Amino acid sequence: MSSLRARTLTRNAFTPFGDVLDTRGAPDRIINQGLCGRFHDRARLDFGDGRAGISLFDAEPRALPYRLELLERHPLGSQAFIPMTFQPFLVIVAEDLGDRPGQVHAFVTAPGQAINFLRGTWHGVLTPLHAPGLFAVIDRIGDGANLEEYPLSKPILVEAAEE
Numbered sequence: 001m002s003s004l005r006a007r008t009l010t011r012n013a014f015t016p017f018g019d020v021l022d023t024r025g026a027p028d029r030i031i032n033q034g035l036c037g038r039f040h041d042r043a044r045l046d047f048g049d050g051r052a053g054i055s056l057f058d059a060e061p062r063a064l065p066y067r068l069e070l071l072e073r074h075p076l077g078s079q080a081f082i083p084m085t086f087q088p089f090l091v092i093v094a095e096d097l098g099d100r101p102g103q104v105h106a107f108v109t110a111p112g113q114a115i116n117f118l119r120g121t122w123h124g125v126l127t128p129l130h131a132p133g134l135f136a137v138i139d140r141i142g143d144g145a146n147l148e149e150y151p152l153s154k155p156i157l158v159e160a161a162e163e
């Protein structure tokens with residue numbers, strides 16, 4: 001089985017696949033009588049001809065090394081994973097070869113970070129690393145086939161980032 005080492009999530013590395021949401025740096029706006037920093041409009045959301053939905057996911061935590069067996073994509077809309085805890089989680093994406101995924105990349109978020117997959121980005125399903133695996137997920141609600149799954153012919157072992 002081939003293996004892949006997860007990396008610390010960075011905006012630069014993730015930009016082709018989606019957005020990293022966090023409160024690093026100065027806020028875009030100071031609101032609420034100066035008591036709140038607003039990091040404004042930080043994700044490239046896209047729901048096509050559908051509408052935005054907010055769902056809550058209660059997912060089983062996984063351990064590293066993680067056996068990746070499936071990738072998927074949502075051709076009709078973006079999908080955001082927003083943790084409701086202060087725990088890091090595993091984010092897996094893959095380059096696109098048109099009809100199938102190409103090179104796989106694995107990242108571990110920092111506590112307090114959320115991500116948004118661009119419409120059509122190949123990714124691993126929501127993968128918490130700690131309990132509770134409680135997330136808000138913002139994605140497309142609407143008609144049409146918005147889930148394309150790609151079982152890997154050879155699983156990939158995703159290993160922890162190097163210390």
Ligand SMILES: NC(=O)N[C@@H](O)C(=O)O
Nearest residue numbers: 072079123124125126147
């Ligand atoms: N299927 C579903 O609602 N979730 C997946 O798309 C996922 O990426 O976890």
Ligand code: NI
Nearest residue numbers: 072074079125
């Ligand atoms: Ni998905």
